[in-house]
Each structure stands twice: as C-alpha cells, then as structure tokens.
Amino acid sequence: MKQKRCNWKMVLYELRNINGNFMTHFFGIVFPSMMTLIFSKTIGIQVPEAARDKVLVSIVLSMSLVIPMSIMFIGYGALYSQEVEHEVPLRMRLFGFRERNLLAAKIIAHMILMTAAFAIFAVFQMITMDIPKPAASSVICLLVSLYLIGIILLVIAHSLADIFRKFGITFGITMSVYFLLMVLTGMMGISTEQLPKALQKVAATLPMTYVSNDFADFWTGGSYNFMPFIQSLLFFGAIAGILLMYAQYRNRRT
Amino acid sequence: MLLTIKQLQVKYGDQTALQINSPISFGKGERIGVIGSNGAGKTTLVKAILGLTNYDGRIITDLQPEQMAAHMQSNAYVTTMPIRRIMEMVLDTRVKENKELQELIDFFEFGNCLSKRFPALSGGQKQKFTIIMIMMQKAELTFYDEVTSGLDFETRQKLMEKMVEWYRGKEDSLVIVSHYYEELEQLADKILLLDRGRVVAFGRTDELFRTYCGDAIFILDNNRVNCSLTKEFRTLRSPNHLLAVSCRDREEEKRLLTILVNHRVNFKRSNSDIEIMSINARERFYAQGENR
Incomplete structure (x- = not known):
C-alpha cells in the first residue's frame, strides 16, 4: 500500500467527521449569530444614535471572532482529543497516513466549515442588522485575519490534545482558555480599557483584541497601523509553534 | 529475507x-x-x-513502513460516520466499484455492517472490519x-x-x-x-516439535492407571491434568498404541502440538540457563 497523501477524499472524510460533532455546529454557527442578535438588541439600543453604527460593527466583528474560536479551537479540540484518547491517529498511521497529511486534511476541512459559517453569519447579519456596508479591503483584511487566527487556534488545540491525550482534560482547558480569551479581548461586553493594567498588557499580545476593538475604525475604509496586530499574530503563532513542538517531543518514541 | x-x-x-x-x-x-x-x-x-x-x-x-500492515490488539476508529465511509477513505476506493473489496466483505459476511458506526459493531465485527482493511492493503x-x-x-x-x-x-x-x-x-x-x-x-x-517432543506424542488423562501403563515410555512436561507421552519413532509409537487400545484408554495423538512443545522448550531453556 502506498503512503497516503492529503487528497480530497481525506478532506471529505474530515468534513464528515466534523459533521458528526454537534458542538462545532452549535458554537461555530448558531452561537455567534444568536449572540450578535442579543447584543445588538440589548447594547445597541442603549447607545446614542450617532455612535450606534460603530457599536453595531464592533459587535459584529467581535462575534465573527467566535467562529474561528469555536470551530478551530473548541470544536477541533473536542473532536481530535477524543481521537487521540482512543488512539485513532495511531491506527491511521498504521494504515500509511502520515500525521502531517492528516493534519493538513483536518485544517482544510475546518477551513471549509469556517467559510460556510462566515457565509451564514454574513447572510444572517444582512437580514437582521442594519450596519454600514464595509469596504472590500476591510472585508479581505478581516477574513485573512480570521483564517490566520483560526489556523493558529487549531494548532494550539491539536497540541493540547496531543499533550494531555484525554478528551476531558483537553476540553476543560480549551473551554477555560476560550472564555478567558473572550473576556480579555472584549468579546464579553467588557472593553479592554476597562480591564486592570496587567490584563490589558496580556490582551495586547492577542490578535483577537485588535479585531474586536480596532477593526471597526476602518470598516468603511481608511488607514490603520497593522504593525501591533501583526506582532500579536506572530506572538500567538509562536506560542502555537512551541506547543506543537513540545507535544511532538512529549510523544516521541520512548 | x-x-x-x-x-x-x-x-x-x-x-x-x-x-x-x-x-x-x-x-x-x-x-x-x-x-x-x-x-x-x-x-x-x-x-x-x-x-x-x-x-x-x-x-x-x-x-518501508507502508509495506507492512498491522492488526493491533486495539484498533479504534472515529465514531462520527458509518464505517463504510472510513473504509473507503482508508482504502482510497469505493465499495460498490471495487469487486475485490466486495468479495472480501462477502467472504467475511460483513455487508450488513457497513452502514453501522464503529461502536455499534460487536467484538467479532470490529475485528473483521480491521482484518478486511488489512487484507486489502496487500502488504x-x-x-x-x-x-x-x-x-x-x-x-x-x-x-x-x-x-x-x-x-x-x-x-x-x-x-x-x-x-x-x-x-x-x-x-x-x-x-x-x-x-x-x-x-x-x-x-x-515440525522441527521444533521433533527437538522438544520427539516423533509423536500421545496425550492422556493424568491418572494412576495411565501413569502405570506408560511408565516405560518417556513422559514430557504437560499441564497437570494431562499426561504427555513421547515416542521417538514408529516402533515405539506402535507399541504404545497397542497398550492404549488394549486397555481401552482415551488418547489424542499429535505430531504438531504447540502447547506441549512450548512447555518443554521453556523448561529446557531455563534448565540450560541454570547449567550455564
């Protein structure tokens, strides 16, 4: 039997695999739209008319971050940690699949689902909310940022599952980190400026903070200094890389 | 090699x-x-x-690793889809288009399991599932x-x-x-x-059997009568409830056979019994070790 390379059948298999995971659908597709609706109806109506558009855009941007965080982090972590706990990756390896090819198929499948979730989210916002039309460049910036954040989060979830090798522990950690990230990056209704100074510094190292707080400033066009955001992406990516290397070191043959 | x-x-x-x-x-x-x-x-x-x-x-x-196939003691698969989907992905084929695979599925009477998910299979069906995919690997x-x-x-x-x-x-x-x-x-x-x-x-x-057991062995119940009947023959190590009598050649075998038949003793004859061979090989291995 030849060594298996990443192909569309593997991606389709991973899509079916995701499809069997209720949590990914609920938290990645239903939850962001539902929360956007709730926040826009509660917070949105409390702000003055002049600031309402910007607040609604901020809510949409913050909730769009829930999609990669739920699909690529919580959903993937839950799914993959169950596989690891039952040694499914070992079985696949014995069938001639290399880990990197399996991971590539998983990333592609999750990105396809994330794209579908973005489309559903966008259609839902267009129907239910009256926000200003974004500039094309802003949409591209947002999507690229969300995909990059999503891939980094998936690598972190993958590494955590490989380190702890138990569904319960991995799910507990990813859920805790998920809510911590939401609080730190201003997605839970508390803005970053309201946090203590030390936590503000931590929030500044997270790319989600910039998407949630700053991207509304150039929603309809204009300029923006991307350097702090890029630095936070690199920092976040480095954490994911270190975790992945540690996971591989921990699981080396003994 | x-x-x-x-x-x-x-x-x-x-x-x-x-x-x-x-x-x-x-x-x-x-x-x-x-x-x-x-x-x-x-x-x-x-x-x-x-x-x-x-x-x-x-x-x-x-x-190469991919030229070897392995059925391990524990073989787990994802539980989120019917096993047909897993099989088709692993083997990079489609069941309905692959006659060889269909033949193997029929041979193992596994056709009605394809729509089930892995946890719904019985222990034997789980083993068959992996065996079919291992056999299809043609490693x-x-x-x-x-x-x-x-x-x-x-x-x-x-x-x-x-x-x-x-x-x-x-x-x-x-x-x-x-x-x-x-x-x-x-x-x-x-x-x-x-x-x-x-x-x-x-x-x-067969060579190991000859080395450790002789030409053939007769296995009888371990009781006083049988011990007495076979006392002139070489006995081998065996589980306590059994008596394993070794025969070096055909002549000895005929002689023992006559005794057993004349006394209407139930027995099993073998020239390939791995259990008795293993017990005796193990004993000789440790005996030689002690001598060294």
Whole structure:
C-alpha cells in the first residue's frame, strides 16, 4: 500500500467527521449569530444614535471572532482529543497516513466549515442588522485575519490534545482558555480599557483584541497601523509553534 | 529475507522488555507464530518492527513502513460516520466499484455492517472490519496481534476458520501473535517462542516439535492407571491434568498404541502440538540457563 497523501477524499472524510460533532455546529454557527442578535438588541439600543453604527460593527466583528474560536479551537479540540484518547491517529498511521497529511486534511476541512459559517453569519447579519456596508479591503483584511487566527487556534488545540491525550482534560482547558480569551479581548461586553493594567498588557499580545476593538475604525475604509496586530499574530503563532513542538517531543518514541 | 533482527533490545525504563541475541530472520511467504505468556515481549517485538517503540540493535529490512500492515490488539476508529465511509477513505476506493473489496466483505459476511458506526459493531465485527482493511492493503508483511482476544469461543473459532480459509494457498508473509496454541497450529509454519523478553525457541514448527517432543506424542488423562501403563515410555512436561507421552519413532509409537487400545484408554495423538512443545522448550531453556 502506498503512503497516503492529503487528497480530497481525506478532506471529505474530515468534513464528515466534523459533521458528526454537534458542538462545532452549535458554537461555530448558531452561537455567534444568536449572540450578535442579543447584543445588538440589548447594547445597541442603549447607545446614542450617532455612535450606534460603530457599536453595531464592533459587535459584529467581535462575534465573527467566535467562529474561528469555536470551530478551530473548541470544536477541533473536542473532536481530535477524543481521537487521540482512543488512539485513532495511531491506527491511521498504521494504515500509511502520515500525521502531517492528516493534519493538513483536518485544517482544510475546518477551513471549509469556517467559510460556510462566515457565509451564514454574513447572510444572517444582512437580514437582521442594519450596519454600514464595509469596504472590500476591510472585508479581505478581516477574513485573512480570521483564517490566520483560526489556523493558529487549531494548532494550539491539536497540541493540547496531543499533550494531555484525554478528551476531558483537553476540553476543560480549551473551554477555560476560550472564555478567558473572550473576556480579555472584549468579546464579553467588557472593553479592554476597562480591564486592570496587567490584563490589558496580556490582551495586547492577542490578535483577537485588535479585531474586536480596532477593526471597526476602518470598516468603511481608511488607514490603520497593522504593525501591533501583526506582532500579536506572530506572538500567538509562536506560542502555537512551541506547543506543537513540545507535544511532538512529549510523544516521541520512548 | 524480508527482515532480520540482530541484537535487539527494548527497554521500558530500567526494565528490559525484549532481548534478542541470536539473529532471527523472517522469510518471504513464511507464516510466523509468535507465542508466549503475558509480558513475554510479543507486542513489544511487533511495535519495534513497526517503528512504534525505540530499541537498541538492528532490524534489517528493505520494507518501508507502508509495506507492512498491522492488526493491533486495539484498533479504534472515529465514531462520527458509518464505517463504510472510513473504509473507503482508508482504502482510497469505493465499495460498490471495487469487486475485490466486495468479495472480501462477502467472504467475511460483513455487508450488513457497513452502514453501522464503529461502536455499534460487536467484538467479532470490529475485528473483521480491521482484518478486511488489512487484507486489502496487500502488504509485504502483515502482523496480526491477538486478533481473537476478547472474543467468545464460537466467534473466535469462526473468525479463525475464515482467516485460515482466506490465506490457504496464498503466499502472504504473516506474523501472528497469539495466546491460543490451536490458532497457531492452523496458521503458522514457524514458531517464535518468547518468555520474559527472551527467545526460547525459533524455527519450523515440525522441527521444533521433533527437538522438544520427539516423533509423536500421545496425550492422556493424568491418572494412576495411565501413569502405570506408560511408565516405560518417556513422559514430557504437560499441564497437570494431562499426561504427555513421547515416542521417538514408529516402533515405539506402535507399541504404545497397542497398550492404549488394549486397555481401552482415551488418547489424542499429535505430531504438531504447540502447547506441549512450548512447555518443554521453556523448561529446557531455563534448565540450560541454570547449567550455564
């Protein structure tokens, strides 16, 4: 039997695999739209008319971050940690699949689902909310940022599952980190400026903070200094890389 | 030769799980039965060959990992889709378009399981699922590690019958790890006997039998009458409730046979009993060790 390379059948298999995971659908597709609706109806109506558009855009941007965080982090972590706990990756390896090819198929499948979730989210916002039309460049910036954040989060979830090798522990950690990230990056209704100074510094190292707080400033066009955001992406990516290397070191043959 | 093992040592912490000093070779088309009690090093050997554990020493082979197929003791799959989907992805084919796969599915009477999810399969069906995919791999060397462990007697018998029937007349190279002597008698033509991580014996089943048991053995109930009737013959080590009498040649066999028939004693004759051979090989191995 030849060594298996990443192909569309593997991606389709991973899509079916995701499809069997209720949590990914609920938290990645239903939850962001539902929360956007709730926040826009509660917070949105409390702000003055002049600031309402910007607040609604901020809510949409913050909730769009829930999609990669739920699909690529919580959903993937839950799914993959169950596989690891039952040694499914070992079985696949014995069938001639290399880990990197399996991971590539998983990333592609999750990105396809994330794209579908973005489309559903966008259609839902267009129907239910009256926000200003974004500039094309802003949409591209947002999507690229969300995909990059999503891939980094998936690598972190993958590494955590490989380190702890138990569904319960991995799910507990990813859920805790998920809510911590939401609080730190201003997605839970508390803005970053309201946090203590030390936590503000931590929030500044997270790319989600910039998407949630700053991207509304150039929603309809204009300029923006991307350097702090890029630095936070690199920092976040480095954490994911270190975790992945540690996971591989921990699981080396003994 | 498909594979040669030289001076292999596998350690888990301070404990030596496997130590092979004399070279061992697996030839093309050979069916090697690996036998030994718990902790003998059987699965460790398979893992070392498959590259799943670290080892000192050399495993010389031209085979790439993907040219080896392995049915491990535990084989798990995702539970989120029907097993047909898993099978089609792993084998990179479609069931309805692959006649060979259909034939194998029919042979194992597995067709009605394809729409089920893995947890819904019975123990025997789970084993069949992996076996079908392993067989479809058509690997140069295939490992079956405790294929029937955890199965009830009837399911185990049926599964082994199917496997024996499938491999009859074929030239596949197999390494079969098992606790069950009768399974190896049906499938293996060579035996590797391990005990506490050491190689007790390795060779053709018939040669090992002649070395440790003689030309043939008669197995009787271990009671006073039978002991008395066979006292002039050489007895071998055997489970306590049995009496294993060895015959060096045909003449001796005829003589014993006459006695047993005249006294209407129930017996079983064998010239390939792996269980008795293993017990005696183990005893001789440790006796020689003590002498050294």
